[in-house]
Amino acid sequence: MKKYVKPLTLGSLTLDNNVFYAPLAGCSDYPFRKMSSIYRPGLYFCEMVKMDALIRHDPNTYRLLDYDKDMHPIGAQLCGSKPKLAAECGKILEDLGFDSIDLNCGCPVDKVTKDGSGSGLLKTPEIIGEILHEIKKAVQIPVTVKIRAGWDSNDINAVQITKIAEDAGAAAITIHGRTRVQAYKGFADWSVIADCKKAAKNIKVIGNGDITCGESAKKIFDETNCDGILIARATMGAPWVIKSITDFLEYGQNFSPDFESYKTTLQQHMDYTLNYENNRRFVLSMRRIGCWYLKKFKNAKQLREAINKSKTVEEIKKIFDEFDLAKESFS
Numbered sequence: 001m002k003k004y005v006k007p008l009t010l011g012s013l014t015l016d017n018n019v020f021y022a023p024l025a026g027c028s029d030y031p032f033r034k035m036s037s038i039y040r041p042g043l044y045f046c047e048m049v050k051m052d053a054l055i056r057h058d059p060n061t062y063r064l065l066d067y068d069k070d071m072h073p074i075g076a077q078l079c080g081s082k083p084k085l086a087a088e089c090g091k092i093l094e095d096l097g098f099d100s101i102d103l104n105c106g107c108p109v110d111k112v113t114k115d116g117s118g119s120g121l122l123k124t125p126e127i128i129g130e131i132l133h134e135i136k137k138a139v140q141i142p143v144t145v146k147i148r149a150g151w152d153s154n155d156i157n158a159v160q161i162t163k164i165a166e167d168a169g170a171a172a173i174t175i176h177g178r179t180r181v182q183a184y185k186g187f188a189d190w191s192v193i194a195d196c197k198k199a200a201k202n203i204k205v206i207g208n209g210d211i212t213c214g215e216s217a218k219k220i221f222d223e224t225n226c227d228g229i230l231i232a233r234a235t236m237g238a239p240w241v242i243k244s245i246t247d248f249l250e251y252g253q254n255f256s257p258d259f260e261s262y263k264t265t266l267q268q269h270m271d272y273t274l275n276y277e278n279n280r281r282f283v284l285s286m287r288r289i290g291c292w293y294l295k296k297f298k299n300a301k302q303l304r305e306a307i308n309k310s311k312t313v314e315e316i317k318k319i320f321d322e323f324d325l326a327k328e329s330f331s
């Protein structure tokens, strides 16, 4: 039987497995990462940080990079378009103890692309090469890059960027099979990932886009021959998703937690958030996190409304302490 989940080597780093959790701006914060770490994805990421802000030693940016000693291996992701800043940023991240550094070439947001950063870099592949080269020169840890298929359907250049990244010494390239113009609409085109894998000689190819369960994970491995997979939205409110995927790939069965462990997981996520955030930020975070976890419930409208109206820690805690009320609609 084909072995899908296996160790993956990126330069000097050997990861236990090849199923990764994605960087998610505004979502993969420290409590989220602590939850992720329990389920041991091969690698998981902090939210992207801006190069300029890192160099300015902006405290809010450094906070995005919080992690504990027992959370290795953990990756940081840089967002920026200036090769001149890249080496210093790489050194800062290596000194902070990160296990790998990724360059974001996928963020579709106008605010980010307008200075050529994020998916704006897809329009200047040679700058991607320069930035990777600069980081690589400055650090020992593996340097990786995350791209989209291309800017739009007329300019699919992921294969070209794969070769550039490989020449610049990147250990891996993650390809999200959507274009920048697609943003998150439509489907990810995995055939682009297959093309990148065919073109890659040494660089590892990580497939991304629309992987939600064991079946889709198997399909992307089979269709693209990729070396690993990266899961993004399906990790929200489901930190155990890697277990679901690996159980399916190894034993043919998707894991799904029962109500009690579901509730315990949600409460643990709430506790980590409470310990990390001030009261105001806790309430805002729990509105977001609570809604993710409630996706699993058929009649969660009332609970969702209650979370969104709540203004204090006590109100939020009460809702989740009385969560048993939702048991009937758990699917």
Ligand SMILES: Cc1cc2nc3c(=O)[nH]c(=O)nc-3n(C[C@H](O)[C@H](O)[C@H](O)COP(=O)(O)O)c2cc1C
Pocket: 022, 023, 024, 025, 026, 027, 047, 048, 077, 104, 105, 106, 107, 146, 176, 208, 209, 210, 211, 230, 231, 232, 233, 234
């Ligand atoms: C809310 C949100 C935030 C994201 N933040 C980042 C980010 O900081 N860096 C990055 O490379 N990709 C980011 N992405 C893109 C995802 O990592 C991933 O490439 C994309 O969602 C496709 O994968 P999926 O279908 O598994 O969700 C973000 C996506 C979403 C929905």
